[in-house]
Amino acid sequence: MRSWMGIFLMFLAVTVVSCSNAKTEDETTQYDKPDKFTVETMAVNKEVRAAKITFSGTVTSDKTVMLMPKIMGYIRSISVDIGDSFRKNDVLVSISSDELSARVKRAESALKEARIGLKQAESGLKMAQMEKRKAEAQFNLAEKTYKRYKRLLKSESVSQQEYDQVESEYLSAKESYDIAVENINLAEKKLNQAGSKIEQSKAMLSETQSYIDYKKIKAPFDGVVLKKLSEEGNLASPGNAVLKIGSNEKIVAAEIGERLFNNVSVGDNVTISYPSGNMSFTAVIKNKSSQIMPGSRKFTVETTAKDILPAGAYVKVMVAEGQNEGVFIPRSAVKQVGQLNAVIIKEGDQAKMRILKLGREIGNKVEVLSGLSGGEKLVLTDVELIESGDRLKEK
Missing domain, CATH: 2.40.420.20 (conserved putative lor/sdh protein from methanococcus maripaludis s2 fold)
Structure with a gap:
């Protein structure tokens, strides 16, 4: 019995000491409040201060363009994605067009045939010129002989039969010469036609080759990709946009309540707050819509913005309305x-x-x-x- 009592007293003593130590530690950690x-x-x-009303706004590019192909074909590659930056004249989209390649081959073949035709026309003209010179020489000789026999016939120095023979040869030579002259005219006409066909074929080939550049859609300015509207392997055609791009220069677009329509003008200052970036700055209204939207009873304004703001960011636009x-x-x-x-x-x-x-x-x-x-x-x-x-x- 005494042993159990001794154990109990020892346990009680340890507990009291522990509690005393804990209390001392708590007391030392308490704040020492001054009087x-x-x-x-x-x-x-x-x-x-100036009274301001806050509206929601969105950061967007100052200039946006929908990039559309000028030829039909399958999209071979799109080298950018949403948010990517690019420089002017960078190739953003490549298009594969079998039909365009076939047109180029046809134009090249037509030019080749036109050049062959030109050579043939040049050879024909040379032959016609040679025949003309030969016929002209024979005609000149026959004409002189004919005139001489005509005089001799009057003096009865030659017989009628001899004169008739010379006259027949003269008329035959004249006909051959006239035919040679006509052949020259025809050869020159063919040469001119061949030359025209050469020019037409060259123009057709040049036009077709210019379409080769249309297989690459290039950036018209420095900017950023706002939307990707198609994918590689899809069919591209004129009128259907592949990308929506914007310039690096930013603006803020906001819809303002109708009652402020007459109080807001282009050139006015507004305050832009970008909560996510812990940033605010003064901006200037660049554009103001000329009419109020019937559904929302609001009008749109566009303001200047800092280029470091990301496109699509949410901002607050604070517009002054008198003082309070x-x-x-x-x-x-x-x-x-x-x-x-x-x-x-x-x-x-x-x-x-x-x-x-x-x-x-x-x-x-x-x-x-x-x-x-x-x-x-x-x-x-x-x-x-x-x-x-x-x-x-x-x-």
Whole structure:
């Protein structure tokens, strides 16, 4: 019995010591809160600022183009994908066209035949010229003989039979000469026709070969791929786009409410906020639609944008609408209490917590929609440590 009692007393002693040590450790880790916080404060005042209304906008390229083939054929390759950048004259799409290759071969064959025809026409003209010279010589001799016999016949120096023979030879030579002259004209005509056919064949071949360039769709400017509208192996045809591309220069497109139509003009400044990139900047309205869309009762504006913004990014467009009076405080003075926004106010030497409803942020300040009305002393330092009821003193 005594042994069991001894074991129990030893266990109790160990437990007491352990609890004592644990308590000591907890006490050493507790925050040593001061009796008074020495703080910086500022007087809350109302300020007159430009009233701004926020609309959603989208970043897009300043210039967009739908790339379409000029010939029909199968897409052999597309060298870019959505989001890829390219330079002017880069080959973006290659098209394979058996029909175009066949047209080139036909044009080359027609030119070859035309050149053969030209050589034949040139040879024909040379032969006709030789025949003409020969016929001309025979005709000249026959004509002289005929004229001489005509004079001799008058003086009865030759017989009628001899004269008739010479006259017949003269007329035959004249007919041969006339035929030779006509053959020259025909040969020259054939040569001209062959020359024209050469020019036509060359023009046809040049035109057909120019279509070879259409097998490659090149970039008209430096830019980025916005959409890929077809795939390799698909049939491409004129009028059906393969890619949608845009220039590197960016704009922001936004739809603005109808009531601001007369307040917004080209050249006005607006504020662009890019939440994902923690960026804001001033932009200028470049274009404004001339009419209001019946369904949405909105109109479209386009503004300048920073080129570093990615195409398709969501942004906020803030448009000025007169001025309003409001309370603006440093964003650093606001603390999170659960899901709520709060600040510490100094009343006398006591800290009071105020729950706020916040509005727009402008620089390092935030608008207070409710919770402060002006005239309060706002605590700027140690706001995360101070609680309601804590004693305060100003620096």
